[in-house]
Amino acid sequence: MNRTARLYALVEELRAARRRPLTVAALAARFEVSTRTVQRDLQALMEAGVPVRSVPGRGGGWSIDPEMTLPPIHLTADEASALTAVLAVADACTPYAGAVRTAAQKIASSMAGPASVAARRLAARIVALPPRGDSAIRTAVEQALADETALRLSYTDAAGRESTRVVEPAGLLTAGGRWYLIAWCRTRRAGRGFRLDRITAAVPTGDRARPHDLAELLLGSVGADAVRPAALASLTPAAE
Known part of the structure; x- marks a missing residue:
């Protein structure tokens, strides 16, 4: 053996x-x-x-x-390769990147046969430039979403203008390889989107965030037509 x-x-x-x-x-x-x-x-x-x-x-x-491990996963070689390619883009700027890495390790240890061989061969042929991102900011955003608490953000917009505001996180939007925090901005009293790589600081306030409907916050913005990724359909509660 x-x-x-x-x-x-x-x-x-x-x-x-x-x-x-x-x-x-x-x-x-x-x-x-x-x-x-x-x-x-x-x-x-x-x-x-x-x-x-x-x-x-x-x-x-x-x-x-x-309860903390996975049973054998019977993936096809194509499924294993697809999973490998998706995992490769989970860099330091991607929300929950740390959890993605540990989940990938568990999945890899559960694969065997042709699927495991295909995944390892493709992994050896994928490279990436070193990520540019602050893991502390990403972690603060993840925690605020999980705990439903407000964040104090320092943010630099596309024109280079800096601002500080307190926001109530509602969800995440991904578009064009970028990730955005969608939140209710207490300062502007409106829904706003904040590109994660433009957030220069994120500090928990300890204040409870009110519940906000993600679709409503996106109304009137370039993200108004956003839909749930089809790949997440199996994870979405039927009631939603």
Whole structure:
């Protein structure tokens, strides 16, 4: 068994064990390798973001939280390649880029066979220029959307004018490879769009943001015709 197959099998072995931790010695015997090899494999899984954990003491060992991992994903080679290409554009300026990276690691560890080969081959043929973006600003925007709280933004518009205003985030708009925060601006008392790479500072205010309808805030703007991406249809509640 090669190492890639063994890592995949190791995850499944730990998932199946559930609340019964397995010792390194037991895993070594199961895969007919040395305990040192198992320790290196476990370290590799942890570095890849797999929620492997060690339970100390008598009766302890290694386990994995089945709710925090993915079962085997049966993607076609084309689907795996498409996923690889989409993940490649999730740079530092992309909302939730950090979570995208860890999700990609989990998906990659769950793929096997032709899909895994296709994804790895394409990944080796994609390059990107270093991203230009402030991860602290991106994180503040993500948190404000999740917590429904207001943000104090420092912003530079297309003409180079700088301003500071408090906004109530309503959602995100993507267009032409750019990301925009759509929000109710308390200063202008109207809906506004803020290009993420033009936000120079984003500070949480701690104030609760009122709920705003994203479509209403976009009325009268160049984003008025925006629609939900078809790829997100399966994630959208039926009631919406």
